[in-house]
Amino acid sequence: MRAVQVFFQLLPFVVAFLVDRRRFLIVGRPARRSVERHRRRAERLATTVAELGPTFIKLAQIFAARADILPEPYLSAIGTLTDRVPPLAPGVAERVIREELGQEPAALFDRFDAAPLAAASLGQVHRATYRGREVVVKVLRPGVEELVRQDLEVSFRILFLLNALFPSHQVRAISAIVTEFSRRVSDELDFRQEARNAEELRRNFAGNARVIVPAVEQELTRQRVLVLEFIEGTHVDRLHDRLARGDIRLGALVEAVIEVYVKMMLEDGVFHADPHAGNLMVAPDGRLVLLDFGMVLRVDVDTRRRLMQTALAVVRQDVDGVIGGFYELGILDPEVDRGTIRDAAQRLMAVVQKDDLSSRQIQRVVEEVLRTFYDWPLMLPSNLVYFGRAAVLVEGIGLRYDPDFNVLAVARPVAARSAVRLLQGTEGDVRTRLTDWTLDAASAVRTLRDILRRVEREELRVRWHPRDSLELQRFLAQQVRRALLALFAFTIALIASVIYLATRRLAVLVVGLVLAFGLFLVIFLLPNHLFQNPLRLRRSWPGR
Template sequence: MRALVIIARLFPLFVSVLRDVRRWIWWGAPAVRDAAFHQRRAQYLLDTVTALGPTFVKMAQIFASRADLIPEPYVSRLSTLQDRVKPVPTPAVRAEIEKALGAKIGTLFERFDDTPIAAASLGQVHRARYQGEEIVVKVLRPGVEELVAKDLSVAVPLTRWLARRYPNPHMRNARTVIEEYSSKVGEEMDFVLEASYARRIRDNFKGHRKVAVPRVIDTLVTRRVLGLEYMEGVRIDRVEAGPGEEAHDPRGVVGTVMELYLQMMLIDGLFHADPHPGNLLFSPDGKVVLLDFGMVVDVPREMRWHLVTTVFAAIRRDTDGIIAGFERMGFVEPGADMGKIRELADALMKLAYEKTTTKERIELLADQVMAVIYDFPIRLPSEMVYFARTAALIEGLGTRYDPRFNAIMFASPIAVRMRARIMASLSDEAGRSPVDMATVVGAALGHVAGLAVKAGRELLGRWFAAPASESSSVAVAPTSPASTVVSLEQRRIAAGPPAPSTTPDKTLAAGD
């Protein structure tokens, strides 16, 4: 019965989208669609997803952060889903907590607020007072596991069939998003696992001057109920600049968010995979607070290495390096036409460095890339689903405060500043040494600063080997990024095989 409801709801949308390509489904020119039509269909999509319930709301929220898969006005409409989830009635919430914790609400808490401070597709959050401390209590929606399982038993096979029936990279990427969500949603509904992730991420940022993670209340951890320290703050997308107060500088806040995610992605290998403004707060003491650890991804060290080399290739505008990174990370379809891959990489790099507003860059993307995206043999590895969502979050935050915000140009000096920690975390992967990493980072430094290494082997060795602060610098003479790579590689070869790394794989607090 549920399958029939889902198909009946989605079928009109499916037919409508098919007619975008062929007016009579299998033949004919594309149907003419004006802006008003897309607005109406976006609203219909929003209403349909809301009616279908938690599973489809959550998947739609993921797609709302993927402007590469769905265009405006659909992205804007779906982004409002966070404000459209109805809370669970109070009696059901109380019963769920009492069943999970084995005691009455009045016995457990000195105060329990029946009105939730947040209601999401899978659960909701209430404030309470517990043993003299202000906390939050996260509760799983009653019956949500069964509903999600039923919905995915329809959605996953349906998406796979569509990907076979319409075999283009765009449809395959959509299938990847849904399959990855299907594989992770079970973890998101296990609060014992979420508590363990919260503890690990809190440890990774222990002592950080600009990032805070709530403490788990160990006596309030079950599979369906989770207690956490209450942390006050405003949503990250509602920060207002305060005159003369650096802590309230929106650009500084975006920089902290960028550093936060770069550390998780490239250093810790433990990545918060549900980035949206509701999961990030800005506290009164000027810290970015990270919330909700239901979707967390372990990033293998090998993938982190490939990410690092690709990121720094993008920073120095090295198209060959980007293409090599795409191949290593599994972006490129087997037997792909590498000419088309180069065409895509060149177009993306040109757009990334355009000195225009993000809106203008998106329009250029639509004109230059999305119009022929079906010809590009690109697929999306599962980890990239979450990295793409993070990129969308940061781009959205940046453009809220600066219409000309450019995420790549903004991230470049931050990534370079973090070079020592990145090098330390990757130094023992597959025999790679800090010197190998220095080759990658050195090339990026040559581009970002417009400088290159001209000092002798002894000075270079001291710079990369010494535990200097990340703000240290070396005065060098201008040269090209390519010559930087060559000089560093020559030094590595001349020095012989690197000794085994003794650098511990740990994260330093910012400013250490």
């Protein structure tokens, strides 16, 4: 029943997006739609996603940072889906605590507030007092694990059909996001892992006077219950009064948020991968408070180094260095037109270097560049998806309180300082890197010498990469299917003709010829990918 509900609620939007791409689904020009029509559809999409529940709300939060997949106004519409979920029924949270900890909340805590402090898609938070300390008790929603499993299974089936019938870089990117989410959501459904993540981030920020990470009450941590230190604060999307009073400055706040995420992303390699306004607060003393540690991303050293090199190329206005970094990070498909991307990269770098541009001017240029990326196979790797969400959060904080706020002007000096720290941090590793380069060079010389010797002895063989063989096999399989379909059409026409000669029934001849002609049209008009074997896509499903 759940599969039927999800399928029929999402089907109208899938069809509408496919018609936007090709008027007749597989052929035709893109359908023209007014801005108002897209706005109304975006609102309906946000409402439908909210009705579908936790899994799709979480996925929508990720898609809200992917302008290469969804254009405006859909990004803004689903960006408002910050856990539109009603609270649990009275007594349900207490029952989960009793099942996990073996005692009633009244016996465990000095005080336990029955009314939730906040209700989210996967869990619910209550305030309490434990051994004289103010804490929050996070409870996992009963049955959410099974619901997420069912929703992901349905999502993969829908994506399976889309990949088989309407392949594009957008569909591949959506499939990659859902696959990555399916791998990481298990951490969010186990509060013991969240407790470990919180402790690690707390250690990383132990010496930072601008950030607070709540302490974990380890003795009360279970799979479905997590108890954390309560920190007083205001969510970053509710700071109007404090900004008006002058308690905090907008520029200093945005600068602090950027520094925090740069440190996690490039210095520590442990990244808070669920950045949105509900997970970030400002304490009364102005310090940032991080919340919700269910989704934490590990960033390997090579990725951090490539990101740093790409950022430094931006600072140097080295367009080729930026594009090379994009290729190394896996952002650009190797088949993408380099000239078009170079023009887009130059325009973006020109925006980054200017301080006198208004937010509207920046937004207009960026949207135009993103439209270029939307038409080309831009493939954002799974780890960079979460970095993009952090960038959207930072931009949203600045523009929420000042429509003319220039986020780039604040970000540039922070990035420059971070680059200096990162370079200093890698100086101690120079000897190791020189040793590695020396060993690589020696290995390359030995390999070249071996190749030359094989050439002299006429023993050099050239091997064909298996991927080339697979592509050839796939092409031949497509042509065989076309030939078989054509043979089938010819056979139908021949049989209809023979029957007509034997019986003189014109209707049989007409039906046979119409069927044969229809099959010939299918052969000539259908795209090549529809002659592929769709079952090959099942190998990419998680768990297969």
